[in-house]
Amino acid sequence: MRSKTKIIVLHLKELIYTGILLVLGVGLLFLLLQTFLPKKAVPKPDYDAETSLYLPGKYTSTVQLGNDHADVEVVVDSSDILSIRLVNLSQTVTAMYPLVEPCMDTLAKQICEKQSLEGITYPDENRYTSQLLLQAIDAALQKATYSQT
DSSP states (O other): OHHHHHHHHHHHHHHHHHHHHHHHHHHHHHHHHHHHSOOOOOOOOSSOTTTOSBOSEEEEEEEEETTEEEEEEEEEOSSOEEEEEEESOOHHHHHHOTTHHHHHHHHHHHHHHHTSSTTOOOOGGGHHHHHHHHHHHHHHHHHHBOOOO
């Protein structure tokens, strides 16, 4: 009887080893198939390269104001400038440069109406602030501009 028991134990070990190797083999096969099979096609964007002015999204540019900075965020879709605003504006910047926010609001309104940086008007007392903000807006729009490459 003892010899039969030993044979059963040996067969059980062999079955366990075979099962483990089989699971590892199936796992390896799955991994290889997952790695080397072609991926699903990437859906094409919903904008046409020939008629699009911008790549849709949010684009930012930094404005340095003394020792602090603020970010100008421009949101565009494929053909329009949707919004322009200041983000990451600290209380220090708003206290030291009180004209920045009203200037940005005025510029943003004009740019969103005209859909261009051309022909934007601003008062002489806000000239330097407006020019600084326009440069930052232009830099953000340059990032958003669709290039034909």
